[in-house]
Amino acid sequence: MKCEKVKELVLTDYVDGQLEMAEKARLEEHLKTCAGCHEFAQSVEKELVAPFAGLERPEVPPVVWQNIRTAIVPEEEPKQAWTAVIRFLEYLKSLRPALLILAGVVFVFMLSTLFTKPAGTPEQIAQPPVVQQQLAVQESPSSTDELTVETYLASLDDDYDDVYDLAENGYGTAIEEYFL
Amino acid sequence: MQEIEREILERAAAGDVNAFEEVYKAYSRFVYNVALRMCRNNEIAQDVTQDVFITVYDKFDKFRFESSFKTWVYRITVNTSINTLKKGSKMRDKSVSFDDQYDYGQAADSMPEKIQREEQAALIDRLLGYLNTDQRTCMVLRNIEGLSYEEIAEALKIPINTVRSRLKRAREKLLQIRNEVIPNEV
Numbered sequence: 346m347k348c349e350k351v352k353e354l355v356l357t358d359y360v361d362g363q364l365e366m367a368e369k370a371r372l373e374e375h376l377k378t379c380a381g382c383h384e385f386a387q388s389v390e391k392e393l394v395a396p397f398a399g400l401e402r403p404e405v406p407p408v409v410w411q412n413i414r415t416a417i418v419p420e421e422e423p424k425q426a427w428t429a430v431i432r433f434l435e436y437l438k439s440l441r442p443a444l445l446i447l448a449g450v451v452f453v454f455m456l457s458t459l460f461t462k463p464a465g466t467p468e469q470i471a472q473p474p475v476v477q478q479q480l481a482v483q484e485s486p487s488s489t490d491e492l493t494v495e496t497y498l499a500s501l502d503d504d505y506d507d508v509y510d511l512a513e514n515g516y517g518t519a520i521e522e523y524f525l
Numbered sequence: 526m527q528e529i530e531r532e533i534l535e536r537a538a539a540g541d542v543n544a545f546e547e548v549y550k551a552y553s554r555f556v557y558n559v560a561l562r563m564c565r566n567n568e569i570a571q572d573v574t575q576d577v578f579i580t581v582y583d584k585f586d587k588f589r590f591e592s593s594f595k596t597w598v599y600r601i602t603v604n605t606s607i608n609t610l611k612k613g614s615k616m617r618d619k620s621v622s623f624d625d626q627y628d629y630g631q632a633a634d635s636m637p638e639k640i641q642r643e644e645q646a647a648l649i650d651r652l653l654g655y656l657n658t659d660q661r662t663c664m665v666l667r668n669i670e671g672l673s674y675e676e677i678a679e680a681l682k683i684p685i686n687t688v689r690s691r692l693k694r695a696r697e698k699l700l701q702i703r704n705e706v707i708p709n710e711v
């Protein structure tokens with residue numbers, strides 16, 4: 346084996362482990378007897394093989410897979426919409442004291458309207474005092490009693506439902522009808 | 526790098542993300558490290574890794590199961606790295622940021638060891654920087670990733686003799702540089 350061929354093989358197939366057994370044996374035989382080729386092989390090993398072989402191969406940073414996953418999984422988009430809703434709810438939660446105060450104010454307002462406002466329509470509410478006033482001016486006090494008695498007696502002939510209706514509609518209407 | 530089961534490949538090809546994650550786990554370190562040595566920049570290597578796997582996912586239906594999946598990934602990795610390298614001068618500004626490359630996950634290491642590793646990585650990156658893209662590709666695949674001549678030839682779609690001659694010229698150049706340009710540095 347000539348030195349030129351040996352050096353070429355040392356630079357390529359020999360250091361890369363691509364030589365067949367027989368050829369490798371012949372080459373190593375040459376290296377034992379030729380100082381120049383031996384020195385060349387040593388420097389190739391030291392300068393070109395060892396530094397690369399000992400080189401650290403770093404791990405891939407985890408963010409790379411996260412980015413790939415985001416790019417290839419389209420159904421993750423609605424999930425993001427959901428997280429927006431959840432975030433909004435969490436934002437509302439953070440406003441809880443303010444909401445409690447608001448709810449309290451609304452509750453107190455509703456209670457106050459419930460107790461100050463009697464049942465029935467505005468006309469029905471307004472009429473009885475007016476009628477009573479009219480009665481007080483136009484009639485004697487006894488006629489009011491008489492009226493009440495009359496109404497009561499009349500109601501006795503009616504069904505329970507009518508009594509109920511009378512009560513529902515208020516005495517004002519009944520009194521007006523009576524005088525008409 | 527281990528060969529991945531055909532059943533997992535088929536599920537990944539059908540769009541199963543969990544199966545695809547298995548594929549990623551098996552090949553991502555190869556992809557990332559090739560990109561890191563080709564582009565010599567940590568951030569760009571991450572971008573290349575992302576691009577490679579998104580390409581693999583998108584083109585899975587074009588992969589023929591008779592051929593080697595590994596070779597297909599090698600080829601996409603090399604092509605994406607080279608295309609990224611070609612893309613522009615702005616990358617030249619970003620490259621040679623050796624300091625950034627070894628911060629990841631090594632905080633607990635002892636300092637002398639870390640410095641030694643960083644110096645070694647910096648030296649390798651400098652040496653590879655003297656080579657043209659073809660030579661560098663062969664050196665990275667052979668010396669760092671340990672691919673055989675045959676695997677490199679298949680990945681690059683070139684004859685084995687071309688792989689051999691590129692490695693020979695690359696190494697002759699590197700020996701010359703070690704003797705002439707930076708003999709006393711390391």
Ligand SMILES: [Zn+2]
Nearest residue numbers: 348351379382
């Ligand atoms: Zn010789």
